[in-house]
Amino acid sequence: VKDIQRLLGFANYYRTFIPAFATLAAPLTRLLQKKVPFQWGTVEQRAFERIKDAFTKEPILQHPDPCRPFVVEADASDVAVGAVLLQARQDGGLLFPCAYHSRKLNSSERNYTIWEKE
Numbered sequence: 001v002k003d004i005q006r007l008l009g010f011a012n013y014y015r016t017f018i019p020a021f022a023t024l025a026a027p028l029t030r031l032l033q034k035k036v037p038f039q040w041g042t043v044e045q046r047a048f049e050r051i052k053d054a055f056t057k058e059p060i061l062q063h064p065d066p067c068r069p070f071v072v073e074a075d076a077s078d079v080a081v082g083a084v085l086l087q088a089r090q091d092g093g094l095l096f097p098c099a100y101h102s103r104k105l106n107s108s109e110r111n112y113t114i115w116e117k118e
Helices: 002-013 021-030 042-057
Strands: 071-076 080-088 095-104
Touching: 002 021, 002 042, 021 042, 021 080, 021 095
Parallel strands: none
Antiparallel strands: 071 080, 080 095
């Protein structure tokens, strides 16, 4: 349990750089609950590998230009919500990420409709 706490503590510091971090980490954070028996299975291993990969493979954030418009894209699942702040390149090309945000939903929020979650 201590190793998972350390991993999530480290990864949580960088969560704004990792899209859908709360969803990726959900299987591991579940193991930290008091009433959940600690069992490391394929779901937990996959979550660990995906978090590890996110540190090296996700798009690099770029500094935003406050003079240009932003685009916010949001998404929700049964366990978490997430959003990305985007901005077009100066030449009007593809959107690049400026920031990510995600968090787990609490038990009452999980009952919301998809429209309320997003």
